[in-house]
Amino acid sequence: MQKNIGVVSLLFATLIVAGCAGQFKSSTPEETVGRLAQERLDALLAKDLEKAYEFTSPAYRSSVSLARYKPHVAGAAGWKSGKIDSVSCEEQLCDVRYIVTYRTAFIKTDLTTQINERWINIDGNWWLYQK
Structure with a gap:
């Protein structure tokens, strides 16, 4: 019985250490x-503009309300799908390229376009840079 408790304790300790190690795994920018x-992108595709707004920088959100932000991303309503094509970073800036498939009211076929965005690191947090 005591042998089983020791095995269970060792297994439990191993799981805790493995879990903690996963928390500290660093990822690249x-x-x-x-x-x-x-x-x-997933929020925009789901037409969840409030969630998409949360990715903009604190400075942007302090000067542009959600109501004023929504018209800037209204075109995303026609987006059908999208994916990240590339992410390229240098120091505190990252450039992201998306490939988006969309349809307009005037053109009844799927079109594909490339969208580029810049992300900035502010105090260790990454934010979408909007002018």
Whole structure:
């Protein structure tokens, strides 16, 4: 019985150490920004403009309200699909390229375009840069 408790304790300790190690695994800026950019793209595809707005920088949100932001991304309503094509980073800036498939009211066929965005690192957090 005591032998089983020791095995269970060792297994439990191993799981805890493995879990903690996963928490401290560092990711590259490209991986982090790629994940954030995909989350934002997914929000736009789901027409969740409030969630997409949360990815903009604090400075942008302090000067542009959600109501004023929505018309800037209204074109995303016609987006059918999208994916991250590339993420390229230098120091505190990352450039993200998306490939988006969309349809307009006037053209009844799917079209594909490339969209480029810039992300900036502010105090260790990555944000979508908007003018």
